[in-house]
Amino acid sequence: MKPLVRNAALSSYVELGQSVGIDPRALMKRVGLDPVGLAAQDRWVSGDAVTRLLELAAATARREDFGLLLAERRRFANLGPISLVLREEPDVRSALALLVRHERMYNEMLRSRLTEAAGLATVRVGLELGEFHESRQAVELAVGTFIGFLREFLGPRWQPVSVCFTHAAPRDLTTHRRLLGPVVEFDREFTGIVLYASELDTPNKLSDPLLRDYARQYFESLAVTTDTTELDRVRELIEVLLPTGRCSVEQVAGSLGVDRRTVHRHLATTGETFSGLVNATRTQLAEQLVANPSRSLTEISGLLGFSAPSAFSRWFREQFGTSARDWRARHAAGADPSAD
Structure with missing residues (x-):
């Protein structure tokens, strides 16, 4: 079957849609999604339908930054059970590596990879849709969510070295620069986030060493059963x-x-x-x-x-x-x- 995503991928979608003057529930029905089901954040729905919904919402609202605005409303808990473990990881590198390694626990479409070279770390972000169609909003939602995740550990004022997209630039870059940082590049050979590798060594101030083992044991018990049939x-x-x-x-x-x-x-x-x-x-x-x-x-x-x-x-x-x-x-x- 085609890849699925947790309902949490659309967390705050209704509120954002209403704020930009569209009927968010009507658009959900047009792509075959049930608005009632949004209340169950851990339920899985079609990733293809979610991707088409975001494109439809952006076009209807005439907001090329719709995906980023949705990412801005993301909270750590939207990641689901894995968020409990990430909070207890000792540093940014460990937390980010865990998030990338277990991405299918919260989004079966997501394909991310962390690499380090020449003092820089790169988080490459991609989506595996199962079939080709426009996915700009879903891609920017994913990148914006990664940026928000990193700021949980590095502070709200942290800025990446650069953020890159393979797609073309929007007409207005205001939201992109506000949420992603001053260096946002388009028409690049990859989509992802570039930061200094040394920043990955930043200790996690929220971590409690006494809770870390318990959190990992809990997570591993969940990870064993994540191969949902x-x-x-x-x-x-x-x-x-x-x-x-x-x-x-x-x-x-x-x-x-x-x-x-x-x-x-x-x-x-x-x-x-x-x-x-x-x-x-x-x-x-x-x-x-x-x-x-x-x-x-x-x-x-x-x-x-x-x-x-x-x-x-x-x-x-x-x-x-x-x-x-x-x-x-x-x-x-x-x-x-x-x-x-």
């Missing part, structure tokens, strides 16, 4: 889409950047079907939700994607052999809700 991705998307009432194989396929036949084909290799996964996900969620007395059964019906409470009631009885109301009562009494 297509089946896992479909399950996650089903869970996100159910409350919207638009949980269909077409919606899931759109979020993954493929067609519905590809989804069916990948599921078939694992012996699963889309309808089977939807039902299994509903069953798992129903047990959790019905057990919570603070949620009404009508509300639960909607969260599970049913068009009406009566449809939920029929489904629940078929799955659990009893009504949701009786199941909840048995659970509250401490009895086995599934017992006859």
Whole structure:
């Protein structure tokens, strides 16, 4: 399947879009992304769709600096679990090397590389899209995010030696120079950030040596499970889409950047079907939700994607052999809700 990115890649997208006079949610729908799913920062969505969305937003707002403005709103935590470990690394070199080495934990499109020569360090940044189309905004978002990351360690006044892009210069360089530094070059042979290698030796003042080992152990336990399968991705998307009432194989396929036949084909290799996964996900969620007395059964019906409470009631009885109301009562009494 095509590369995916965490929903966190669009963190603050809605707020930025509104501030520049566009309808950000309408544009998301045009590229097949569900605005409701933005609340789940750790969910994975199509990197191709995100790239097209950023280009569409920039063109609609007539802001060639849209990607950079989005990078300006980035926070350290947007990187996800890896941010917990980066904060405890002893110096900038170690933190940056870790970020580059585990980039697929937060963005499957990103291809970055750190090199050092002649007293300079270069962070080369690229995107692997799966197919060719304009990606200027996504590239500048990635570069701007790296700059923000480095300033977390080197201070807000730090400036790189230069920032280079392979694409042409925008008409107005104001935002680029404000956020990237005074030396921003275009039409270069590579995209990336150049800084003094000695700056990589800067100690991390936030690091606590006593916490470092714990942070690394926690991260390594997560890294072992980062090879998310297509089946896992479909399950996650089903869970996100159910409350919207638009949980269909077409919606899931759109979020993954493929067609519905590809989804069916990948599921078939694992012996699963889309309808089977939807039902299994509903069953798992129903047990959790019905057990919570603070949620009404009508509300639960909607969260599970049913068009009406009566449809939920029929489904629940078929799955659990009893009504949701009786199941909840048995659970509250401490009895086995599934017992006859």
